[in-house]
Amino acid sequence: MSTANLLRLFLLAAIWGGSFLFMRIAAPVLGPAVLIEYRVVFASLFLLAVALLMKKPLDLRQNWKHYLVLGFFNSALPFLLYAYAARTLSASVMAVLNATAPIWGAVIGAVWHRQMVSARVMLGLVMGTGGVALLVGFDHASSREGAxxxxxxxxxxxxxxxxxxxxxxxxxAVEPFANAHGSMWAATLLVLPSLAFFPQPGQPTVGIMGAALALGVLCSGVAYLLYYRLIRDVGPTSALTVTFLSPLFGILLGTLFLNEVVGWYTILGSAIVIVGTALVTGFKPGFGWLRKSASA
Structure with a gap:
């Protein structure tokens, strides 16, 4: 991995870790539905500008169903769920819980393909579950109403x-940028009905709207560009390492800007979840990218 791609990887991890900070700031005021509608609209408009600049078509007639499925499961529903959780949970806890996504992917894939998981994957699942239980069991946010x-x-x-x-x-197969762009427009439509169920509870300030804008443009639009660039340059396996880094940035940013408490259970629970995720995904740390970087 070149030095440039290594910097992109850390930047992407910081951006996605920061998304939980922005949701924690804005969700209590805007509510989950309004915040996420802003997020996907801002992301869609940003990606539209990039698409026009780069002359990348969407092929809506052929791919609209695909964009709807991807927009629902990869954006609209999880974004809404995290925004709902952000009214109660800390950014640190949400960042660690998000790191379980590859574990769920392995379970769903095994069920979908009707395959038994290996002993390594089973150990990773147990560790991931244990890490989450440790984290939420000791974190003070777990005692709040609705936690x-x-x-x-x-x-x-x-x-x-x-x-x-x-x-x-x-x-x-659909071109990666088109996946990001099309799914954001699909999510914009899919989130609209939720506005009737989650009205805006407060009056937004400039800072709150800035957090919503950052969620859309930075944490969705720019993040997608970085992620798909990494997949193209270093492959999906190396790009997956962002899963292990983003919780660290989520915890760091929550501590620095929201004064969130990081206890021993936060560090230990996060470490267990990350190791469990590594076992499930088959990630094997190595230093080959260092040698490639030296010659790049």
Whole structure:
């Protein structure tokens, strides 16, 4: 991995870790539905501008059903669930719960293909479950009213990412940028009905709207560009390492900007979840990218 791609990887991890910070700031004021409608609209408009600049077509007539499925499971529903959870849970806890997405993907894939999981994957599943239990069991946010439902919502959001990844593997091949662009417009339509169920509870300030804008343009639009660039340059396996890095940034940003408490259970629970995810995904750390970077 070149130095440039290594920097892109860390930047992407910081951006996706920061998404939980922005949701924690804006969700209590805007509500989950209004916040996520802003997020997907801002992301769609940003990606539309990039598409026009790069002359990348969507082929809506051929791919609209595909965009709807991807937009629902990979954006609309998980975004709404995390925004709902953000009214109660800390950014740190949500960032770690999000790291379970590859674990859910492995479980869903095994059920979908009717295959038994290996002993390594089973160990990873047990570790991931144990890490989550440790984290939410000791975190003070778990004692707040509605925390149980918020935790369930965050885990279900990660579960939907697992569905999306399983679907994407079996779906027809669509250009990665078109997937990002088309699914954002689909999510914009899919989130609209939820506005009737989650009215805006407060009056937004400039800072709140800035957080919503950052969620859309930075954490969705720019993040997708970085992610698909990494997949193109270094492959999906190396790009997957962002899963292990983003919780670290989520915890760091939550501590720095929201004064969230990081206890021993946060560090230990996060480490267990990350190791469990590595076992499930078959990730094997190595230093080959260092040698490639030196010659790049």
């Amino acid at each position: 149980g439902l918020a935790i369930a919502a965050a885990l279900f959001a990660a579960f939907n990412y697992g569905i999306a990844s399983t679907y994407a593997k079996s779906a027809k």
